[in-house]
Amino acid sequence: MNPMDHRLHLDRTLDELDPPRWAPPAADSTRLIRKVHELRRVPLRALVPADLRTLVSQQVALPYVLPLAVRLLIEEPLLDAYFYEGDLLLATVNAPAAAWTLLPELGVRLRDVIEALPETAIADLPRGATDEIACFAARIESLR
Template identity: 35%
Template sequence: MDLKDIDFKKCLDELESTDWGDAPIHSTGLIIKVHELRKLPLEYWTNEDLRLMILQQISLEYLVPIALYRLARNPFNSGELYVGDLLYTIVRIEEDFWKQHSRLHYELDSIIDSLKVEIETFTEIISHYKQSYE
């Protein structure tokens, strides 16, 4: 799925032509949140919403392109746990998904490669900074 093919005005239930309905009575907070998010148009999703659903391996074909788009602009985009938690969640997606979506896997590799360069650059800058004060 390409990002341009996703209608952000629709929710996952609409995009997938399914209806998960309301969460069952006595459901956990996570289950309730998942059911709520399936009815929320994608244009309103936060990084935390993406992180939560991707971690549950739900609707990856729609959510991974959105997450990768955000991570390409800032690999430290985060949900509510810690800096970089969205990227951490993405790299934990099962291998079968990446085999079936090689273009998305390539995008992830590009983000990681760029991040490696940025980390190396900042490591050098910090090293020079610290040396100047020793």
């Protein structure tokens, strides 16, 4: 992809990149549903880590959102996006296997970053995180 295409891509929204555009949420929608609808109208470059965690957790437009999340995680694997240290990482490794089949190289890069973390860093994550990370690594290995 040439640099100009990349810049144009980041200036676009999920509503533009992941059709069809979503209709406005119902008046009685939860705060989370309203937030996800709102985030689909934000240019990709303006999404902050908490936004990415929300979108990944809700499995929204993963082919566009996962690369952004992984880019951040490569730089700071245990980034505290909103709730706790490592929350973006755990949301990302819990993305469905089908999303990673579309992005196998990205999954390998994330797995390599995770494997480079000290065991104590993984141990400090919430209960069950070690198993979630192990499942992710196994899924990525099965794609090879």
